[in-house]
Amino acid sequence: TEEFVAQGEADNTLGGLLLSPELFEDSRCISRSREYQLRKPSTFKPSPYLISKLRDYERRHLKCAHEAKKFSPQTNATEQDFGGCRFIVWMAISGLGNRIMTLTSAFVYALLTNRVLIVDRGLGTDELFCEPFPSTSWLLPESFPNEWMNNLGSNSTSKFGFLARNFTFTSSHNGYSYIDIMHSSDKDDTKFFCANCPSYLSSFPWLFMRSNQYFLPGLHLVPEFHDELDKMFPERQTVFHHIVRYLMHPSDAVWGLISSFYETHLANSQHKVGLQIRVLSDDPALLEVFPDLVLKCAQEKKLLPDVALNTNNSAVGNQISNSVSVLVASLRVVFYNRIRELYLNHPTTDGQQVGVYTASHDEVQFLNFLSHDMKALADMYLLSFSDTLVTTSWSTFGYVAQGISGVNPWILTKFDTTDTVPEYIKNYGICNRGISIDPCFHNTPQMDCENRGWTTDPGKMLPYIQHCEDVPWGIKIM
Ligand code: GDP
Incomplete structure (x- = not known):
């Protein structure tokens, strides 16, 4: 409606990131043209260089995608066998937050290395998201040898880590390599982030990648990528922000969940x-105290108004209607219940009206269950409409919301047991402001590019790659 347009971004290309609807008409992707209308304009603008790289990429994808049908694991193929195209295949693994972050990382890798990003059909990517590139598809061809591909793993002879061992890269190969960037990857696997790796890998027309790590900050550690990343993202911390907005568009089924909830509960509030x-x-026992910890963070940092605990809500009048809406996103309903009751039963001390809402609560996590993932994706997007965010340490779910929104969150301290809560609050506080909007790469590479026998701390190599707020050994872009 017009009201939403007034709140949202007027530019339907998000500063040139997206092709205008006249150039990319997709009747099966409402979110591409609607999302910006609900969203406040980003404070970050994509660079003209990034925009030109995206347009180049779209042309490359269109030219190359059908060449993927020619792949066979048996041949010693070269780029020429695929019309001069090279590919990176993203293999779906892990929870939805992780998947969005690894897809985004793999796409940036494709931009940096002139490859084409192809996604495997596992875990419902096609049902959850729209096709991102005009007049083509990013899905693996139906005829692809999926079973063979799914058997690629940490013991495969084609694994990059084996080829890179001792840094004597062998030159003969089958035309493909398997890249493993997992929490369990070893020193050889993470030579992916070393100098010379890009030129070595460029001779492979096919890369297959399995990752459950947001490895994008690690690409800054590769000297060959350095200048290009800086040209594409002069505001370095915005890489995930821009790319997730470019690449990921909720499917019509998910958009239905997002927009109906938004319109009913969030659209009219002044502050979200x-x-x-x-x-x-x-x-x-931690579950019992957690709602109070979240509330304490929100009130201590003045993110939510205090309540007059001794007053019954009905006793107070003159409230401004619907001034603050709170979206509680969690698997468990206890948090929503507790926070909602507080604001329902007691007036706020500043007279603001606080409405508390939740979109879903499945109670437990499922893997590979489409309707569960659809709700999870809806929650991430609904969170991303917030003006202020409180997120949980370590959670990729929160990282995605923060990245899409471009809002620097308040991050809850990681409490492991109830006993340690007072001590942790004393030492670290209940929550702290993030240092940048970039998500955290949890299991960072152990940098030993020259096999010296000791590793370099990746958080000390570049001034703008710092350790994360929530995961002390993780790294993120400043
Ligand atoms: P992480 O484990 O927090 O890093 O996030 P992931 O997204 O990788 O995995 C968590 C999974 O649990 C999600 O994919 C959802 O399936 C589910 N989940 C966790 N938190 C929520 C939530 O707030 N809402 C919904 N709907 N699902 C959630």
Whole structure:
């Protein structure tokens, strides 16, 4: 409606990131043209260089995607066998937050190395997201040898880590390599982030990648990528922000969930606060105290108004209607119930009206269950409409919301057990402001590019690659 347009971004290309609807008409992707209308304009603008790289990429994808049908694991193929095209295949693995972050990382790798990003059909990518590139598809051809591909793993002879061992890259190969950037990857696998690796890998027309890590900050560590990344993203911390907005568009089914909830509960509030709560500890007692910790963070940092605990809500009048809406995103409903009751039963001390909402609560996490993932994706996008965000340490779910929105979140301290809560609050506080909008690369490479027998701390190599707020050994872009 017009009201939403008034709140949102007037430019339907997000500063040139997206092709205008006249050039990329896709009747099966409502979100591409609607999302910007609900969203406040980003404070970050994509660079003209990035925009030209994206347009080049779209042409390359259109030219090359059909060449993917020619792949066979048996041949010693070269780029020429595929019409001069090279590919990187993203293999779906892990939770949805991880998947969005690894897809985004793989796409930036494709931009840097002139490859074409192809995604495998596992875990419902096609049902969750629209096709991102005009007049073509990013899905693996139906005829692809999927079973063969799914058997690629950490023991495969074609694994990059084996080829890179001792840094004597062998030159003979089958035309493909398997890249493993997992939490369990070893020193050889992570030579992916070393100098010379790009030129070595450029002779492989096919790369197959499995990753559960947001490895994009690691690409800055590759000397060959350095200048290009800086040209594409002069505001370095915005890489995920721009690319996730370019690449990921919720499918019509998911967009239905997002837009109906938004219009009913969030559209008319003056200020939107997103609380992303994910308790990763096994201590059941922690669940009991967690809602209070979240509330304490929000009130201490003045993200939400205080309440007059001794007053019943009905006793107070003259409230401004619907001034703050709070979206509680969590697997468990207890958090929503507690926060909602507080604002329902007691007036706020500043007279603001706080509405508390939740879109879903499946209670437990499922893997490879489409309707569950659709709700999860809806929650991430609903969170990303927030003006203020509170996120949970370590959670890629929160990283995605923060990245899409471009809002620097307040990050809850990681509490493991109830016993340690007072001590942790004393030492670290309940929550702290993020240092940048970039997500965290949790399991960072152990940098030993020259096999010296000791590793360099990747958080100390470049001034703008710092350790994360929530994962001390992780790295993120400043
Ligand atoms: P992480 O484990 O927090 O890093 O995030 P992931 O997205 O990788 O995996 C968590 C999975 O749990 C998600 O994919 C969802 O399936 C589910 N999940 C976690 N938190 C929420 C939530 O707030 N809402 C919904 N709908 N699902 C959630």
